Amino acid sequence: xxxxxxxxxxxxxxxxxxxxxxxxxxxxxxxxxxxxxxxxxxxxxxxxxxxxxxxxxxxxxxxxxxxxxxxxxxxxxxxxxxxxxxxxxxxxxxxxxxxxxxxxxxxxxxxxxxxxxxxxxxxxxxxxxxxxxxxxxxxxxxxxxxxxxxxxxxxxxxxxxxxxxxxxxxxxxxxxxxxxxxxxxxxxxxxxxxxxxxxxxxxxxxxxxxxxxxxxxxxxxxxxxxxxxxxxxxxxxxxxxxxxxxxxxxxxxxxxxxxxxxxxxxxxxxxxxxxxxxxxxxxxxxxxxxxxxxxxxxxxxxxxxxxxxxxxxxxxxxxxxxxxxxxxxxxxxxxxxxxxxxxxxxxxxxxxxxxxxxxxxxxxxxx
Amino acid sequence: xxxxxxxxxxxxxxxxxxxxxxxxxxxxxxxxxxxxxxxxxxxxxxxxxxxxxxxxxxxxxxxxxxxxxxxxxxxxxxxxxxxxxxxxxxxxxxxxxxxxxxxxxxxxxxxxxxxxxxxxxxxxxxxxxxxxxxxxxxxxxxxxxxxxxxxxxxxxxxxxxxxxxxxxxxxxxxxxxxxxxxxxxxxxxxxxxxxxxxxxxxxxxxxxxxxxxxxxxxxxxxxxxxxxxxxxxxxxxxxxxxxxxxxxxxxxxxxxxxxxxxxxxxxxxxxxxxxxxxxxxxxxxxxxxxxxxxxxxxxxxxxxxxxxxxxxxxxxxxxxxxxxxxxxxxxxxxxxxxxxxxxxxxxxxxxxxxxxxxxxxxxxxxx
Numbered sequence: 001x002x003x004x005x006x007x008x009x010x011x012x013x014x015x016x017x018x019x020x021x022x023x024x025x026x027x028x029x030x031x032x033x034x035x036x037x038x039x040x041x042x043x044x045x046x047x048x049x050x051x052x053x054x055x056x057x058x059x060x061x062x063x064x065x066x067x068x069x070x071x072x073x074x075x076x077x078x079x080x081x082x083x084x085x086x087x088x089x090x091x092x093x094x095x096x097x098x099x100x101x102x103x104x105x106x107x108x109x110x111x112x113x114x115x116x117x118x119x120x121x122x123x124x125x126x127x128x129x130x131x132x133x134x135x136x137x138x139x140x141x142x143x144x145x146x147x148x149x150x151x152x153x154x155x156x157x158x159x160x161x162x163x164x165x166x167x168x169x170x171x172x173x174x175x176x177x178x179x180x181x182x183x184x185x186x187x188x189x190x191x192x193x194x195x196x197x198x199x200x201x202x203x204x205x206x207x208x209x210x211x212x213x214x215x216x217x218x219x220x221x222x223x224x225x226x227x228x229x230x231x232x233x234x235x236x237x238x239x240x241x242x243x244x245x246x247x248x249x250x251x252x253x254x255x256x257x258x259x260x261x262x263x264x265x266x267x268x269x270x271x272x273x274x275x276x277x278x279x280x281x282x283x284x285x286x287x288x289x290x291x292x293x294x295x296x297x298x299x300x301x302x303x304x305x306x307x308x309x310x311x312x313x314x315x316x317x318x319x320x321x322x323x324x325x326x327x328x329x330x331x332x333x334x335x336x337x338x339x340x341x342x343x344x345x346x347x348x349x350x351x352x353x354x355x356x357x358x359x360x361x362x363x364x365x366x367x
Numbered sequence: 368x369x370x371x372x373x374x375x376x377x378x379x380x381x382x383x384x385x386x387x388x389x390x391x392x393x394x395x396x397x398x399x400x401x402x403x404x405x406x407x408x409x410x411x412x413x414x415x416x417x418x419x420x421x422x423x424x425x426x427x428x429x430x431x432x433x434x435x436x437x438x439x440x441x442x443x444x445x446x447x448x449x450x451x452x453x454x455x456x457x458x459x460x461x462x463x464x465x466x467x468x469x470x471x472x473x474x475x476x477x478x479x480x481x482x483x484x485x486x487x488x489x490x491x492x493x494x495x496x497x498x499x500x501x502x503x504x505x506x507x508x509x510x511x512x513x514x515x516x517x518x519x520x521x522x523x524x525x526x527x528x529x530x531x532x533x534x535x536x537x538x539x540x541x542x543x544x545x546x547x548x549x550x551x552x553x554x555x556x557x558x559x560x561x562x563x564x565x566x567x568x569x570x571x572x573x574x575x576x577x578x579x580x581x582x583x584x585x586x587x588x589x590x591x592x593x594x595x596x597x598x599x600x601x602x603x604x605x606x607x608x609x610x611x612x613x614x615x616x617x618x619x620x621x622x623x624x625x626x627x628x629x630x631x632x633x634x635x636x637x638x639x640x641x642x643x644x645x646x647x648x649x650x651x652x653x654x655x656x657x658x659x660x661x662x663x664x665x666x667x668x669x670x671x672x673x674x675x676x677x678x679x680x681x682x683x684x685x686x687x688x689x690x691x692x693x694x695x696x697x698x699x700x701x702x703x704x705x706x707x708x709x710x711x712x713x714x715x716x717x718x719x720x721x722x723x724x725x726x727x728x729x730x731x732x733x734x
Binding site: 001003167168186187194200201203204219220221223226228229230231233234267268332337358359360362363365 | 368534536554563567571586596597601636700701703704723725730732733
């Protein structure tokens, strides 16, 4: 499995793996793909600094990337305290009432009150500054094109910039802003995702941006057949996310003991695209928590970044409750095929070998 | 482009084309695919009889199929008059009010009052009886497995039975009912469709039914790259629908002069999955008509077959109004790539040649 992206980034396979876990990212890079560390969970720059130092030292010199969450337009913001004041009382009461109804206990006094601050522009900028002190080969932005000065700074450091797009017109404006690589994120993907499915979106984005801009196919990719399908659609590589939640290396990050039960038993029909996680539509595992927000009488989720602040403590409580029925987990429709916890290297090896088999099988169908 | 289905059906390419137009079906079959005539629009068996006779005579002896709409469970039903009595006054008033607001004129006295009866089980059975007097090689059912006696009857006549499935568990139960070929219909497809996108659904269905049951990939397929992607996912062929609405041969069936404007200008984001067409979730072109049903205060669509009876006259009025902004058209997300009206043979030739190019390109990516 080769594409021009392999030479560009010095990787063996054009398999890009988004993950919040440095252990998964390092294992993917060591196995020949490109591990991309999601930074949004790092509230403290010191912690990100230590984590990237660890990555530098545990990737056998192989390349890696980082993923930040930065809107192009700089929003009004403040401390989480200022923002907290903007959250309506009705929403806070709904969250409290729902957690009570779902049997999610409170946290011990003094624990886990703070939310994820990575959704704030200023924090995302601090992530970038830390990353630039290390050796990522790629900065990906989950919210489309980053601001122009950020793109420029990355390019000065010789770092490629990737952005997620759910529609061809967004991809075109990202390229106009200097973005180097487009991640065409289909409807079936976990996390932030649009309405257009990969089968339609990928070739549309590929044709829109033209042959000089590499496109990574994202959404629904968990096997070598799906990698081959994405590359048949014109992608030069794939962007994967959900499948790495089902790896042994990810367990370092897992606090909820219900985690593996929740995803191994889920079918591909057990996800929902909803605004309850961040305020923008994102695909999550369908659980009693997401269902509560879909019931009649539930409030509309708040806009980003307020919604995440609203549910931050709830997420911490949910994670501590170890209940697979009440979980808050961004995951794609591929969850239906995630039926066991495996080492990263095994997942990678299967992706590559099934890709090769698939292409050989297709070759026999030619006239 | 070859697959075992080519030998089974005596076709050159495993491209199955669902279409309500006998002209399109015949042209697809003559071009080496399998044209499948949708029967739901035929209220009179005489008309279907004449149409299938025409197909027999205009396919150069090439095979074709027919598509019926038959639920496995036989519903309570009656004449359209009996059923009409079950439609709430609120719904009738909403339709009248909406058509007025959208500027859709009434029909001339005595015209177009009757709805499409093909959604009724008894009418679907009459379609089957007519079809058995002709030479279809395939009977496809849009609503999953037909009743066991129907499957049996088809098999006695040497006719294969195909069924549309939007989830692996439905495919399994269809196979258990004797269905020979599964059409895995992804979320991005036009018409009745489920929540799981083709990228995830196709391999899931393929693996569920095993190697002895051929699967056709459906949803989002309008180019040779998409055919190759579907076959990479494990499909033995593809089931296409929307793209044939954009052909010269289809124009015989078009009464609304806004038709080509409506789909050539639409992007892949301009569809919506809604129950307003038949009562079951189906993907339609997003127009002022579908938007009216999504507005606050609009009634919930009725269950099948009542919803279609409710909107039947509205559809006739809409079709006669020639307004591309107010149209009722089942179509998939591939509509974004349907930018001109072309002959069927050109569409087929492009599907085949782009498939070959794609597989050749993939072959170069192998290790």
